[in-house]
Amino acid sequence: MMKSHWHKWVRDWSGVAPFLVFSAxxxxxxxxxxxxxxxxxxxxxxxxxxxxxxxxxxxxGSFFVSLEISxxxxxxxxxxxxxxxxxxxxxxxxAQLRATIVTFCGVASNFAGIPLxxxxxxxxxxxxxxxxxxxxxxxxxxxxxxxxxLSVGGLIMTYLYFQIPLMVLIFLPVLxxxxxxxxxxxxxxxxxxxxxxxxxxxxxxxxxxxGSAILLFANAFGxxxxxxxxxxxxxxxxxxxxxxxxxxxxxxxxxxxxAMAFGMIAITGISNFCYLQLRSRSETWLR
Numbered sequence: 001m002m003k004s005h006w007h008k009w010v011r012d013w014s015g016v017a018p019f020l021v022f023s024a025x026x027x028x029x030x031x032x033x034x035x036x037x038x039x040x041x042x043x044x045x046x047x048x049x050x051x052x053x054x055x056x057x058x059x060x061g062s063f064f065v066s067l068e069i070s071x072x073x074x075x076x077x078x079x080x081x082x083x084x085x086x087x088x089x090x091x092x093x094x095a096q097l098r099a100t101i102v103t104f105c106g107v108a109s110n111f112a113g114i115p116l117x118x119x120x121x122x123x124x125x126x127x128x129x130x131x132x133x134x135x136x137x138x139x140x141x142x143x144x145x146x147x148x149x150l151s152v153g154g155l156i157m158t159y160l161y162f163q164i165p166l167m168v169l170i171f172l173p174v175l176x177x178x179x180x181x182x183x184x185x186x187x188x189x190x191x192x193x194x195x196x197x198x199x200x201x202x203x204x205x206x207x208x209x210x211g212s213a214i215l216l217f218a219n220a221f222g223x224x225x226x227x228x229x230x231x232x233x234x235x236x237x238x239x240x241x242x243x244x245x246x247x248x249x250x251x252x253x254x255x256x257x258x259a260m261a262f263g264m265i266a267i268t269g270i271s272n273f274c275y276l277q278l279r280s281r282s283e284t285w286l287r
Contacts, residue, residue, distance in 0.1 A: 081167025113225035211278030
């Protein structure tokens with residue numbers, strides 16, 4: 001009996017064991033290492049000075065810029081993504097077209113880093129084909145009008161390329177869970193469209209909408225490859241500052257870099273916790 005129970009335990013956990021080992025080696029242990037390092041000084045003594053170092057103008061400024069870009073791209077990604085998702089779910093699109101759009105969203109949501117930066121530079125850079133086409137074909141010079149791809153606004157526009165498709169992938173199952181019978185039952189009971197939205201759809205959808213925006217925020221906050229490839233050091237992001245610290249120790253304080261990473265983990269951790277809570281509330285409606 002004991003042997004049978006042991007074989008069942010090995011069978012049940014053998015499939016997930018590689019994932020647990022991978023998570024421990026490349027996520028849990030490194031995270032614990034930097035958390036401990038954030039509370040240590042160069043002599044391995046306990047200290048809170050590293051967190052006081054986060055109040056330096058350069059570091060606080062980088063946090064604020066990162067939060068700004070993440071928040072704006074999340075809100076815009078949520079809005080445009082919601083409209084696109086609604087059109088996919090209830091717009092009466094042919095099944096083949098819907099499958100094509102969803103497949104593209106799956107690809108676009110993971111298209112980032114150097115390829116994405118190059119694509120935007122080639123299209124709306126100073127000599128990009130869109131920029132050149134507008135200048136020579138219509139006499140419109142978007143850079144003379146104040147547009148700059150290598151800026152906060154340009155970075156937000158670039159982030160939307162993967163934020164909007166990610167919103168579609170997250171939110172489409174929620175809209176697919178809306179049952180036609182709910183609207184029919186509400187109409188039979190005498191409810192108008194506003195009452196149906198107010199008392200049925202809105203309470204069901206708002207946790208998913210806000211939760212999706214929070215997830216988009218965390219996704220943008222942790223992005224580095226696209227920002228580095230597109231803007232270099234012209235935009236002061238906390239991810240780029242931390243990257244410079246890891247590469248060359250420009251701040252001359254390894255433990256301060258640990259504190260910076262700890263701050264990023266705290267922000268993304270809180271964001272993911274809020275998302276999971278809102279997702280749980282939304283799933284209560286869909287059961």
